[in-house]
Amino acid sequence: MNLIRLLLRTSSLHLSLAMLAGILSGGTAAGLIALINTTLNQNQPSKAILFWSFIALCILRLIANFISQILLIQVSQKAILNLRILLSRRILASPLKQLEKIGIHALLAVLVEDIQTISNTIIIIPFLCINIAIVIACLIYLGWLSRLIFLIGISFMFLGIFSYSLPTMKAMSFLKLAREQEDKLFKHFRAITQGTKELKLHRRRRQAFLSEDLHKTALSSRQHNVVGMSIFAAAASWGQILFFVAIGLLLFAIPAINKIHPTILSAYALTIIYLISPLEYIMSTMPNITRAVVALKKVESLGLSLTNSAHEIVDDTLFKSHKWKHLKLENITHSYYHEPEENSFVLGPINLKLHQGEIIFILGGNGSGKSTLAKLITGLYIPETGNIYLDANPINNENIEWYRQQFSVVFSDFYLFDRFLGFDNQNLDFQTQKYLAKLQLDHKVKVKNGVLSTTELSQGQRKRLALLTAYLEDRPIYMFDEWASDQDPVFKEIFYTQLLPELKNRGKTVLVISHDDQYFYLADRIVKLEYGQVKTEHLNIRKEQINVFE
Ligand SMILES: Nc1ncnc2c1ncn2[C@@H]1O[C@H](COP(=O)(O)OP(=O)(O)OP(=O)(O)O)[C@@H](O)[C@H]1O
The missing domain is CATH 1.20.1560.10 (ABC transporter type 1, transmembrane domain)
Known part of the structure; x- marks a missing residue:
């Protein structure tokens, strides 16, 4: 028994x-x-x-x-x-x-x-x-x-x-x-x-x-x-x-x-x-x-058997001393389980090549598959078919845990912890204080020994705290899922025109899911989804004002 x-x-x-x-x-x-x-x-x-x-x-x-x-x-x-x-x-x-x-x-x-x-x-x-x-x-x-x-x-x-x-x-x-x-x-x-x-x-x-x-x-x-x-x-x-x-x-x-x-x-x-x-x-x-x-x-x-112990495989030997150049999605697909046949949503097959240090905007109407693609890119969903490559290295069961650690993400349905877990940074409070000021939250929130004084804030302010956590994580790839949607126009402007370019200047790759077409010109690459497929992929070399919804 x-x-x-x-x-x-x-x-x-x-x-x-x-x-x-x-x-x-x-x-x-x-x-x-x-x-x-x-x-x-x-x-x-x-x-x-x-x-x-x-x-x-x-x-x-x-x-x-x-x-x-x-x-x-x-x-x-x-x-x-x-x-x-x-x-x-x-x-x-x-x-x-x-x-x-x-x-x-x-x-x-x-x-x-x-x-x-x-x-x-x-x-x-x-x-x-x-x-x-x-x-x-x-x-x-x-x-x-x-x-x-x-x-x-x-x-x-x-x-x-x-x-x-x-x-x-x-x-x-x-x-x-x-x-x-x-x-x-x-x-x-x-x-x-x-x-x-x-x-x-x-x-x-x-x-x-x-x-x-x-x-x-x-x-x-x-x-x-x-x-x-x-x-x-x-x-x-x-x-x-x-x-x-x-x-x-x-x-x-x-x-x-x-x-x-x-x-x-x-x-x-x-x-x-x-x-x-x-x-x-x-x-x-x-x-x-x-x-x-x-x-x-x-x-x-539910598939949560208690008789085998769960253990994570973390192969961090991969790419340790190596700076990656591109992230390639090759024919990846994902489908959801419960939708009726005639209505079922299938994302892909998606083929994309993202370069290190780029700002990539992912656009598309509601339900076009942007968040699903974000979960695939970040390794939260395992592609049903196709592969993800970091340079020539395929992401598989052995290195997926390591791969996920390369992303700092603020999802649209993010969860905010009231203390910074998993940081061994000596100057954590000092750095947090600095970011609190940068994100104009220093008058509302204080930090002591990595514990935030409050998270009972407006939705826009809570999102700024989530962004702060992503800053502290300091990982190579950033992903923001409609981050700016709850921000006031002034801070929206700061986010797109100051914070994103700053991250890029620090060598980060930044993926931004957005509906804010007035800022699309800031992107290096624009990927537009429609019904789970890449409708257009646009390389924005001249940083021109574009209207991809046309
Ligand atoms: N957890 C889920 N279970 C089942 N179906 C889902 C789930 N999440 C999303 N879907 C379905 O997948 C499709 C794409 O959803 P997704 O969230 O990727 O779209 P989106 O482009 O991010 O939309 P939005 O702009 O509204 O956030 C939708 O048709 C939705 O019904």
């Missing part, structure tokens, strides 16, 4: 020791029962040896139980920690296309819901193991008492397990359906947090959203959970009654068929009654275990 593999991966040594201690603890529990039986069945006052054995077994059980629990708690907590880190790593190591296909809401459901479910189950596994050890030890004791009754008991137990597991399989299918609703619920939660303004301003939209979307999904989730959990409850009640049927058989049916000594019968009855509590615990954990199995299956179904 994957859950056990997950624990084993965490620390097999700790787990083995904990299991040993657990078995010892279970063994002492069975030993105590045996001792109590012997003491009860002897017709004379208790001997000192029985008394001291009882004390010794109690102490042994206390110690073994404690050690086993402590070790198992450590393993389970470490497994939870590893699970959180591993899943986050897996998500970040997965191709962007795959993550976009899964969807943000489904990823959130995995990170919040599934991790919690798996963690909750991992926490109970230590106690589950100890209870299983007690059951096994008691069964061994029962087998030692009488083989015949043990065989009857074991057959009865398997019948019980079988009749318990059949309905639980049905219950699992309902829990799976409930889990599917969780993805939808997270989509609605996203709508609540990101669409608050739109929902507040439109009462009928809000009511329709609450009753038709949110309530419907939450209700469906509840119904599947209720049915699933009810089946578990029915199966558990059936399991409980089976204990008493077993005791009934033992007391009334078996002695009628076969003569059995009353001391064995009473020992059996006592042990079975003692077994009720651990068996009930085991049964009560089944819904949790089933939920965790469903959660793990969900995680795996």
Whole structure:
């Protein structure tokens, strides 16, 4: 089972020791029962040896139980920690296309819901193991008492397990359906947090959203959970009654068929009654275990398997001492997955050669494929066909991680971190302060130890902060996806006529996705897209005023 593999991966040594201690603890529990039986069945006052054995077994059980629990708690907590880190790593190591296909809401459901479910189950596994050890030890004791009754008991137990597991399989299918609703619920939660303004301003939209979307999904989730959990409850009640049927058989049916000594019968009855509590615990954990199995299956179904560790391949030997001259896209294509056949968007095949130190403008109408091309050029999307070359070197799985590190990008849907992560620059604060002044943000934002005093700014100001981060990254290729669209005319002018040429003068290659036709003359090369194809490619040697939309 994957859950056990997950624990084993965490620390097999700790787990083995904990299991040993657990078995010892279970063994002492069975030993105590045996001792109590012997003491009860002897017709004379208790001997000192029985008394001291009882004390010794109690102490042994206390110690073994404690050690086993402590070790198992450590393993389970470490497994939870590893699970959180591993899943986050897996998500970040997965191709962007795959993550976009899964969807943000489904990823959130995995990170919040599934991790919690798996963690909750991992926490109970230590106690589950100890209870299983007690059951096994008691069964061994029962087998030692009488083989015949043990065989009857074991057959009865398997019948019980079988009749318990059949309905639980049905219950699992309902829990799976409930889990599917969780993805939808997270989509609605996203709508609540990101669409608050739109929902507040439109009462009928809000009511329709609450009753038709949110309530419907939450209700469906509840119904599947209720049915699933009810089946578990029915199966558990059936399991409980089976204990008493077993005791009934033992007391009334078996002695009628076969003569059995009353001391064995009473020992059996006592042990079975003692077994009720651990068996009930085991049964009560089944819904949790089933939920965790469903959660793990969900995680795996998204292609985020937890059994292999994710690792990045960074081959930075490539081009280390070498200044590249051109970046070539050869017949690259990309298509999106969900669009209907007749409407599907395909970018490419694109053939382009971009030179080091150029300012390249990428133009085109809405939906023409500019941002898609940006993701392909920056290595975020792997081309479905064709290749990217840096000089004569093809970009492949081995060097793509390195290749991505050559780009500083501000996407139109950028994310702003409130502290500068991954910089080991000694003068970071000084440099940031300088750029804050340059971007006219020094009156609003301060920086201390790489932490920004605020990111609660206007959209245009936030974009300037994103640009600042790109400046600090100081990478060979810059990419701006409609960066200037939120800037006021004055700063727009500064961006195009001062900041871009400055970057070029520092030897940077600058790719600019833009609709600002008054600045197209600043470009060295202009690439215009239409319906996912390069419509025109224009080399602007004379820096003339051009109108490529004509
Ligand atoms: N994550 C996505 N999943 C599915 N389809 C997408 C996705 N992103 C974009 N598309 C589709 O790809 C096409 C091109 O989108 P893209 O964002 O590249 O256009 P664009 O030229 O940047 O547009 P705009 O100027 O509006 O930003 C569109 O038809 C869009 O529907």
